[in-house]
Amino acid sequence: MNTTVSDVEIKGATKQFGSNIVLDAIDLEVKQGELLTLLGPSGCGKSTTLNLIAGFLEADQGDVYIKGKKVTKVPPYKRDLGMVFQTYSLFPHMTVYENLNFGLKLRKISKAEQKEKIDRVLALVKMSGLEHRYPRELSGGQRQRVAIARALVVEPELLLLDEPLSNLDAKLRHELRLEIKRLQKEIGVTTIFVTHDQEEALSLSDRVVVMNAGKIEQISTPTSIYKHPKTEFVFQFIGKSNSFEGAVVAIDSQKISVKAGEEIVVVDYDNIIGEDRDISSGDEVKLYIRPENIHIASTRETSAPLELHPATITQMNYLGTSWEIDVSLIGKSLQVLTNDYDSSWREGREVFVGWNPSDLKLIKKE
Numbered sequence: 456m457n458t459t460v461s462d463v464e465i466k467g468a469t470k471q472f473g474s475n476i477v478l479d480a481i482d483l484e485v486k487q488g489e490l491l492t493l494l495g496p497s498g499c500g501k502s503t504t505l506n507l508i509a510g511f512l513e514a515d516q517g518d519v520y521i522k523g524k525k526v527t528k529v530p531p532y533k534r535d536l537g538m539v540f541q542t543y544s545l546f547p548h549m550t551v552y553e554n555l556n557f558g559l560k561l562r563k564i565s566k567a568e569q570k571e572k573i574d575r576v577l578a579l580v581k582m583s584g585l586e587h588r589y590p591r592e593l594s595g596g597q598r599q600r601v602a603i604a605r606a607l608v609v610e611p612e613l614l615l616l617d618e619p620l621s622n623l624d625a626k627l628r629h630e631l632r633l634e635i636k637r638l639q640k641e642i643g644v645t646t647i648f649v650t651h652d653q654e655e656a657l658s659l660s661d662r663v664v665v666m667n668a669g670k671i672e673q674i675s676t677p678t679s680i681y682k683h684p685k686t687e688f689v690f691q692f693i694g695k696s697n698s699f700e701g702a703v704v705a706i707d708s709q710k711i712s713v714k715a716g717e718e719i720v721v722v723d724y725d726n727i728i729g730e731d732r733d734i735s736s737g738d739e740v741k742l743y744i745r746p747e748n749i750h751i752a753s754t755r756e757t758s759a760p761l762e763l764h765p766a767t768i769t770q771m772n773y774l775g776t777s778w779e780i781d782v783s784l785i786g787k788s789l790q791v792l793t794n795d796y797d798s799s800w801r802e803g804r805e806v807f808v809g810w811n812p813s814d815l816k817l818i819k820k821e
């Protein structure tokens with residue numbers, strides 16, 4: 456077997472609805488056994504991409520390959536897929552067992568084999584013993600487990616999940632997310648997961664595809680997407696960020712000095728985001744920093760060797776395990792996220808904030 460062949464490949468796919476270009480010449484490869492997430496804001500084309508892979512939609516241009524075979528014209532039922540949707544989509548008049556057996560009955564296997572497969576998959580999703588219940592007798596989380604079991608019982612080549620957790624409450628969503636991750640690794644089935652929830656994507660995936668307005672902005676591992684965003688969109692979409700504007704005043708081979716308000720801020724040259732890395736003195740730029748990368752201290756000494764700037768606390772918000780603290784730095788509001796909290800801090804108190812130049816990102820303004 457040629458192991459270099461991707462399990463799924465999309466080449467130059469374009470899809471248009473009326474005058475709306477929903478996918479704009481996208482290329483995508485999904486490796487064997489990986490869990491790949493399509494992440495992006497509502498309407499960016501995630502479900503359309505999944506539907507091209509499933510065969511519910513056909514691209515206007517471009518092709519889809521599964522296991523190296525062109526399937527552009529192959530109908531969904533011949534693509535050997537398991538699918539789970541946002542709504543539970545179980546047959547309400549059938550028990551859990553009958554729901555799971557629905558796909559198996561079409562195969563020429565004995566009743567004993569059917570039962571064996573159903574028992575195995577129910578154990579995998581921790582639903583053993585509930586096979587005689589009807590969907591209405593199950594909680595939302597249990598129904599989604601059955602939907603996942605039903606997709607897996609036919610042992611598909613590919614598992615496609617379209618926002619399967621978005622109808623569940625936060626706790627269940629978190630629980631089931633971990634289960635999907637465990638299950639996927641246990642079975643090793645190549646999986647494509649659609650979500651607009653960045654935390655879900657980062658915690659689940661081997662690789663994340665960030666989409667925006669019908670285009671792919673970046674495909675990388677979760678840590679690389681978070682720490683090394685390639686575009687301004689990715690940086691802003693993933694996680695929180697503070698931004699401020701300034702003008703370049705000096706450059707050397709490693710550092711760029713930017714005057715932002717009255718402060719001179721130094722940024723590593725490697726931290727330029729975007730294609731345009733041709734920065735010169737006088738250029739207007741935007742600087743970004745994540746709230747967790749801003750150090751906050753009561754006195755100037757505490758966080759040396761960082762350069763610290765005086766700031767005033769304007770708001771404090773307790774998040775359970777950390778504090779979200781808004782500070783004003785020469786009239787500019789910055790959000791800080793910290794676990795290190797000084798009990799004397801309150802609104803109006805002067806503190807000192809600073810950051811590592813390697814944590815600042817710079818984008819040249821258009």
Ligand SMILES: Nc1ncnc2c1ncn2[C@@H]1O[C@H](COP(=O)(O)OP(=O)(O)OP(=O)(O)O)[C@@H](O)[C@H]1O
Pocket residue numbers: 472475477495496497498499500501502503504651
């Ligand atoms: N059958 C259709 N006819 C016309 N427009 C459509 C059709 N399906 C999708 N669209 C449009 O295509 C765009 C992309 O839709 P898609 O469902 O792929 O987005 P999405 O990223 O999955 O969004 P969401 O997170 O809201 O589900 C949207 O503007 C949507 O309105």
